[in-house]
Amino acid sequence: MKKKYICFSLFTTSFLYGVSQVTLNPYGIKRISKSNIELVYSQYIGDGDHSAITGGLGTEKLIVYEPEVIINRPIDSLSGYWMDAGIDVITSASMDNIDFVKSSASRVSKRGYIIPGYNTKLKKHRNIIIGGNGYFSIESAYRSLGGALSIDYVSKDKSSEFSAEFQAFFDDLRWGLLNGERPLRLVYPSELRYKEWFSNYKRNSYNLNLSFTQTINEKMILAFFPGISFQQGLLSTPYHRVYFTDSTERVEKLPDKRWLIPLGVQLNTFIADRYILSLYYRFYHDNFGITAHTIEADLTVKISSRFSLTPTFRFYTQRGSPYFKPYFELNPDQPFYTSNYALSSFNSYETGIDTRLAVPAKQKAKLYFDTIWLRYSYYKRTDGLYGHILTLVLDMISDKNNSKKH
Amino acid sequence: MKLNSRNLITVIFISFGSCRTVKPYQRAYLNDNAMQINKKNIDKLSSDMHSYKEGASGGGRGKSSGGCGCN
Numbered sequence: 001m002k003k004k005y006i007c008f009s010l011f012t013t014s015f016l017y018g019v020s021q022v023t024l025n026p027y028g029i030k031r032i033s034k035s036n037i038e039l040v041y042s043q044y045i046g047d048g049d050h051s052a053i054t055g056g057l058g059t060e061k062l063i064v065y066e067p068e069v070i071i072n073r074p075i076d077s078l079s080g081y082w083m084d085a086g087i088d089v090i091t092s093a094s095m096d097n098i099d100f101v102k103s104s105a106s107r108v109s110k111r112g113y114i115i116p117g118y119n120t121k122l123k124k125h126r127n128i129i130i131g132g133n134g135y136f137s138i139e140s141a142y143r144s145l146g147g148a149l150s151i152d153y154v155s156k157d158k159s160s161e162f163s164a165e166f167q168a169f170f171d172d173l174r175w176g177l178l179n180g181e182r183p184l185r186l187v188y189p190s191e192l193r194y195k196e197w198f199s200n201y202k203r204n205s206y207n208l209n210l211s212f213t214q215t216i217n218e219k220m221i222l223a224f225f226p227g228i229s230f231q232q233g234l235l236s237t238p239y240h241r242v243y244f245t246d247s248t249e250r251v252e253k254l255p256d257k258r259w260l261i262p263l264g265v266q267l268n269t270f271i272a273d274r275y276i277l278s279l280y281y282r283f284y285h286d287n288f289g290i291t292a293h294t295i296e297a298d299l300t301v302k303i304s305s306r307f308s309l310t311p312t313f314r315f316y317t318q319r320g321s322p323y324f325k326p327y328f329e330l331n332p333d334q335p336f337y338t339s340n341y342a343l344s345s346f347n348s349y350e351t352g353i354d355t356r357l358a359v360p361a362k363q364k365a366k367l368y369f370d371t372i373w374l375r376y377s378y379y380k381r382t383d384g385l386y387g388h389i390l391t392l393v394l395d396m397i398s399d400k401n402n403s404k405k406h
Numbered sequence: 407m408k409l410n411s412r413n414l415i416t417v418i419f420i421s422f423g424s425c426r427t428v429k430p431y432q433r434a435y436l437n438d439n440a441m442q443i444n445k446k447n448i449d450k451l452s453s454d455m456h457s458y459k460e461g462a463s464g465g466g467r468g469k470s471s472g473g474c475g476c477n
Contacts, residue, residue, distance in 0.1 A: 042451035066451055157427055213443050216425050218432040223443045229463075262462065268441045276440040284462035292462040300440040308440065318461055343461050354448065356439070371439075373448045385459065393448050 032074040033401040036370075039394040040086075042066040046379070046387025048341075050326075051094035052252065053189075055241040056339030057327040060385060061093035079120035087112045088139075098189055098239045110178065113137035119150075127154045135169065140179060141187055141239075143172040146205075161213040171203040173234055186238040188251055197251045203233040225264035225282075232257050242339050244332040252338045254323060260286040276300040290343065292318040298354075310354035312377065320345035341383050352377025352389070366402050371395040 048060035068086030075081065088111040096107040119131030128151065135146040146169035153162045175187035186201050206229065213223040233256060240252035264282040271277050280296040293316070300310040321343040323336040330337045352375060359369040373393040380386045428436065435441065445453070457463040 038447055040447050040450070044451060044455060064451075068447075068450075070447060158430075158433070159425065159427060211443075214425060215428050215436060218426075218428045219435045221436060221441060221443060260463065266443055268443065270435045270438075270441070276438065278440070282462070286461070288461070290461040292460070294462070310440070316456070316460060316462075321461065342459055348460065350452070373446075375448050375452075377452060379452075379455065379459075381459065387455065387459075389452050389455065391448050391451055 030077040032076055032080075033399055034074070035398040036072040037367075037396045037398055038070040038072075039396070040066070040068040040070065040391065042068070042389070042391040044387055044389050046385065048381070048383070048385030050339075050341040050383055050385065051097065052237065052240040052338070052340035052342075053094040053097050055243045055249070055327050056341065058097060059093045062387075063091040065089045078123065078126070079118070081116070081118045082133075083117070084115040085113065090139075098187060109140045111137065111139035111142075112178075127156060128152070129154075135167075138178050140177065141173060141175045143177045145170050159215040161211075163211045165207075165209045167205075167207040167209070169203075169205040171205070171233075172201060173203060173238065174201045186234075188238050189241050192241070192249065192251055197253075198234055198236065198238060200234045200256070203231065203235060205229065205231045219270040221268045223264075223266045225262070225266070227260075227262045227264075229260040229262075230258070231260070236338075237340070240338065240340055242330055242337050243328045244330045244337075245328065246332050247328070248332060250337075252340065253336050254288070254338060255336055258286060258288060260284070274302045276302075288321040288323060288343065290318060290321050292316065300354075306358040306360070308354075308356045310356070312350070312352045312354065312375075314348075314350040316348045316350075318344075318346055318348075341381075341385070344383065346382045348379065348381040350377050350379045361397070364402055366400075367396060367398050369394065370397045 042064075043066070044062065044064040046060070046062050049058065050056050051058040051060045066086060066088045068084065070082065070084045072082045073080055090109045090111065091107065092109065093107070095109060113136060115133055115135050117131060117133030119129055122128045122130065131150045131152075133148050135144065135148070137144040146167065148165055148167040150163060150165040155161070172184075173186060174184040176182060176184045186196075186198060188197060207227065208229070209225070209227045211223055211225050213221065215221050235256060235258055236252045236254045238251055241249060242252050243249050262282060262284045264280065266278065266280045268276065268278045276299070278296075278298040278300070280294070282292075282294040284290070284292040284294070294314065295316075296312070296314045298310050298312045300308050302308045321338075323334070323338050324341075324343045325331070325337070325339065326344075327339060330339065354373065354375045357372045359372065361370070362368040371393075373391070373395070375389075375391045377389045378386070379389065
């Protein structure tokens with residue numbers, strides 16, 4: 001509990017420090033009248049036949065609707081605040097199988113979240129930006145409270161940039177957090193509720209994300225993303241079933257500590273005047289025994305000065321955890337076990353297309369569209385899981401000065 | 407060529423060694439929206455889904471925590 005207060009205190013201190021800087025010495029600080037508002041609507045529809053809730057065999061049909069709003073409000077030329085909020089509506093056939101009662105209340109669930117943030121350039125070193133944000137997310141069997149602190153350094157000629165972000169999340173996995181059901185408790189599959197499988201219901205995560213960006217020349221930019229994450233607490237999902245070779249059934253069990261080491265590299269470059277190639281590679285390893293490689297390639301084609309198309313391709317390959325075995329193939333003597341196919345060995349592919357339209361600015365409008373984005377992509381995992389993802393982003397500008405002219 | 411840490415470091419040094427200072431009036435291409443390194447909001451659901459359906463997360467993309475995604 002103390003960690004939560006420390007995290008929020010750090011965020012509040014950085015917020016007040018930034019505000020006091022602006023108030024005490026406003027020389028050279030310009031007021032900015034424009035705010036950016038992004039309305040995002042995303043939808044995922046997918047299915048598969050390896051649900052972890054039913055022990056690695058059973059429907060994974062899932063529909064997710066995600067409306068979201070992101071507001072960036074600059075206070076002046078130094079600082080600004082932002083807020084990201086949204087509600088996810090999740091229709092999950094597999095969640096229905098926690099108690100094997102069809103059309104139970106668990107089938108449609110919701111998740112709400114809010115992320116308020118603030119950042120400011122240092123008054124005497126305007127190439128350094130410090131920032132912080134809070135994080136609150138709640139769903140029926142998951143509550144996450146957290147925050148992040150960040151620092152960015154941009155070299156004077158803007159050719160290099162370094163940023164570091166530290167995030168902390170303190171999660172509670174008990175059921176009843178959103179619907180008010182009491183007492184709060186971990187929910188197990190209906191036939192396994194004869195005992196408490198876990199004594200801990202908390203999960204803490206700490207992430208350090210670094211990035212180094214270097215301009216190579218006027219048409220090429222390169223970035224590295226090293227990171228390290230640590231998770232501790234209840235890392236198993238209490239309603240994931242597992243079935244053993246001796247026909248017994250238990251709840252998934254994973255270690256209570258996890259180290260994750262990702263390293264990403266990205267290269268963006270113009271090829272002639274109309275084409276932009278973006279290449280991304282990521283290596284990943286963790287102490288659950290998972291090693292993964294990701295390759296992404298996006299090619300943006302500028303059809304006109306305002307309209308562009310971007311075909312995207314992603315390939316992912318993963319060597320799975322030794323804790324994973326399929327339905328009825330787990331050895332009962334294993335210390336840790338799961339039938340969650342996210343931890344198995346597989347490849348996945350995703351391909352899609354982005355369209356982006358830059359809307360001409362309306363000189364006298366108080367609120368106007370800046371950009372409209374639309375993306376569709378298709379995801380396929382080699383174990384049969386597939387999904388369709390559709391996202392629409394309406395990027396708008398609110399300009400107070402324009403309203404005063406009327 | 408086998409990808410190991412020595413080769414990776416060599417590539418990094420060659421890349422940074424060939425860097426050129428770009429003047430403000432030469433930044434038109436670099437300022438293009440598609441050249442930006444930061445993750446865009448249009449990628450969000452896709453990268454969240456990767457975090458839930460795959461074992462790996464982090465590394466400049468993807469979600470590290472703050473939600474269950476256990477279905």
